Each structure stands twice: as C-alpha cells, then as structure tokens.
Amino acid sequence: MSFSNPWFIAAVVGVLGVFHLEIIATFLNLAQFRHALPQRLKEIFPDETVQKAGEYASKSASLDLQRSTVSTGALLLFWWGGGFDWLQRWSAGWGWGAIATGVGVIGLLMLAQNFLSLPFDAWDTFKIEAEYGFNRTTPRTFIADRLKGLVLTTVLGGPLLALVLWFFQTQVHAVLYTWLTVAGFSIIMAWLSPRLLMPLFLKFQPLADGPLREALLALAARLKFPVVDVSVVDGSRRSSKANAFLSGFGKNKRIALFDTLIEKHTQPELEAILAHEIGHHKCRHVPQQIVLGLLESGLMFYLLHLALQSPAFFQAFGITGQPLGLGLVLFSIIYQPASLLLGMLSSALSRRHEFQADAFAREACGGQPLMDGLKKLSVDHLTHPNPHALTVWLHYSHPPIGQRLAALEA
Numbered sequence: 001m002s003f004s005n006p007w008f009i010a011a012v013v014g015v016l017g018v019f020h021l022e023i024i025a026t027f028l029n030l031a032q033f034r035h036a037l038p039q040r041l042k043e044i045f046p047d048e049t050v051q052k053a054g055e056y057a058s059k060s061a062s063l064d065l066q067r068s069t070v071s072t073g074a075l076l077l078f079w080w081g082g083g084f085d086w087l088q089r090w091s092a093g094w095g096w097g098a099i100a101t102g103v104g105v106i107g108l109l110m111l112a113q114n115f116l117s118l119p120f121d122a123w124d125t126f127k128i129e130a131e132y133g134f135n136r137t138t139p140r141t142f143i144a145d146r147l148k149g150l151v152l153t154t155v156l157g158g159p160l161l162a163l164v165l166w167f168f169q170t171q172v173h174a175v176l177y178t179w180l181t182v183a184g185f186s187i188i189m190a191w192l193s194p195r196l197l198m199p200l201f202l203k204f205q206p207l208a209d210g211p212l213r214e215a216l217l218a219l220a221a222r223l224k225f226p227v228v229d230v231s232v233v234d235g236s237r238r239s240s241k242a243n244a245f246l247s248g249f250g251k252n253k254r255i256a257l258f259d260t261l262i263e264k265h266t267q268p269e270l271e272a273i274l275a276h277e278i279g280h281h282k283c284r285h286v287p288q289q290i291v292l293g294l295l296e297s298g299l300m301f302y303l304l305h306l307a308l309q310s311p312a313f314f315q316a317f318g319i320t321g322q323p324l325g326l327g328l329v330l331f332s333i334i335y336q337p338a339s340l341l342l343g344m345l346s347s348a349l350s351r352r353h354e355f356q357a358d359a360f361a362r363e364a365c366g367g368q369p370l371m372d373g374l375k376k377l378s379v380d381h382l383t384h385p386n387p388h389a390l391t392v393w394l395h396y397s398h399p400p401i402g403q404r405l406a407a408l409e410a
C-alpha cells in the first residue's frame, strides 16, 4: 500500500466514499417512514400500505447493504492481498498476446462478480419479492435468464472488447476510435434490442382486436404518432410489477404493454400511460439521453487513456508493468465516484423528461386518468411514498409520486 501514490489515495477514497454515501442515503431514506406523510399522499396511501412499503423497503435495503459490504470487502481483500499482481503474473503465463489475455482476464473477473452476486439476486427474487407477492419467476426461468445473459454478453461484448483493446494497443487516436465504435454499437443495439434481444426473454403477441386496441390506435393516430403494432408482453411470467414501453425508429413504432399492466388498469388509464410514452418521443427525449450518454462516455475514454499511460496508476493496485486488460478493470474501480456523479446527471435529466411526458399526457387525455394510473402503480408496487432527497438524487430516474401528482394538479 503506497499512501504517497495519488492514484492509490483516489481509488481508496473513491471506493470507501461511494460505499459510505450509499449507506447514509439508505438510512435517511428508511427514516422517512417515521415521519408523517404530507396530506396529499395520506389520501392515496392507507396506513397499512405505508407500513408494508416500509417493511419491503427495509428488507430490500438490508439485502443491498449486505451485497455491497461483501463486494466491497472482497475487492479490498483481493486488492490489498496482492490479488491483481498475482492475476497479472498468472495471465502473463498463458502466452496469449495482450488482447486475448485482456479479454480473458476481464471475462474471468466478470464471471467472479456474477457468482458473487448470484446468492443475493436469488434471495431478492425468491425471498423478498416472493414474500410481497411480486415474484412469479421459477428457478428454471431465473437460471435460464442468467445463462442467456451470459451468452449474449460473451457474443456481443467479447468482440467489442477485443476491438477496444486493439485500439488502445495500436492506435494513437484510440480514444476517438473507441468513442465512435461504442457510439455506433449503442445505436445498433437500440435498433436490434426490441427485435432480436428482448424476444429472447419475453414473448410478444399482438393485442387482440377489441375496444382497447381500437382506443390505443385511435389515440396514436390523433397524436400523429405512426404506430404499426400494439403487442402484449408476458411480463407476468417473471413479476407482477407492470410496465409499458415503446420502441422503433421512423415510421415503424411499436407499442408494447405488459399483460400485468392491462390486467390492473382501466382503458382511460392505459390511454393516458400510452400518451405519456408518446410524449417521450414527441419531446425527443431519447436522442437527448443518447447525446448525454455519448458526452459521458467520451469523458470516460479520455480519463481511461490518461490512466493507462501512467505507471503509477498500475502501481496503486500493486502491479508492475502496464497490462491493458487489467488496466480497464482497475479503471472501472477508480472511476466509481465519477460514474455515480454522471449517473446523477442523467437521472436528473430523466426526471425532467418524466415531468414533460406527464404534461404531454395531460394535454392529450386530461390529468385525471394519468393520476389514477400513477396512484394505482405506486400502491401496487409498494413504492416509497416519500423518499429522501439524497436517494432521489442518487438513484431516481422518475420523480417521486407526490411531485408527479402535484405537477399534474397544478
């Protein structure tokens, strides 16, 4: 351990700082349940719902705390016990060349992380979510989902990673090439995902002819939104929590509603929810998020470039030499605070967009059906009725329910 190395100090302060900040936010957020709710929320959330939401939140939070304690502890033990140096020497002995070795090392560490988080995910799904009646996943589906995820990561991520490592190994303008490649990749994935990837996990079926289909298509036509298809997704195979989404570019928009959403909501509520989703497209929220994401990843690759050039960066993790693949992993450790900060920025933008989409839906369908739908969703999902501002800042992509209702009423 070298306390004179600024990279070392930045990494330790970053890892421990993020860990403790999350703990503080969690405790403040849970403490909110002990304060009386504002009048508006009291009318929506009956006392027993608030109590149940509080229990659910505290069980989820305690699992998250255990998870982050184990993963932070494992990281520090591995790091301070000379694990990275050992990994570097061992992988050098494979005789694979820098790029293949880098892909191998990163794959190995990702696999280890996946195994470490497996018991926590299983406990969350089969214990906590099940206890509150949300879980509908079978162990078989749970395992199949993870295996599919692993195969997809290998098939799609492996070659991309190899290309990025090759840029950093051979090109002077590696930052620019990597940035352009990742930008292209994310645009292709946005196009490919609803067509090829999501059907691997969810079953899409056309919504049956009838008043609901007619009403949704009529609404889309009235809002001049070119919809080619309305599907139902079998979200109920995994969870009773409901969702809606829209996909597609240009003139090929597809609406997909979770079967659980259709089960629980009235037709006017579903129309309002669709109007909200259309609002996101009309206000061009997706391109704005993509631009912000590209700015953030440009900054990240530039900082990565700086780190990889510095022998002191590697020494902070006990490594002599500058192995490329391992460098990427170490950078992801030191980058944690920046990642949290930038995540807060894009969440803030997303919360702003939610208000705009709500306003669009109010314009299209009136405020009442959307307010009814949102109330129902919050009560059904045992959402925290009154989260603490720090947690909202850190993690909320949607504004708290009280703020959304207040804006709709205004």
Ligand SMILES: [Zn+2]
Pocket: 276, 277, 280, 354, 357
């Ligand atoms: Zn939205």
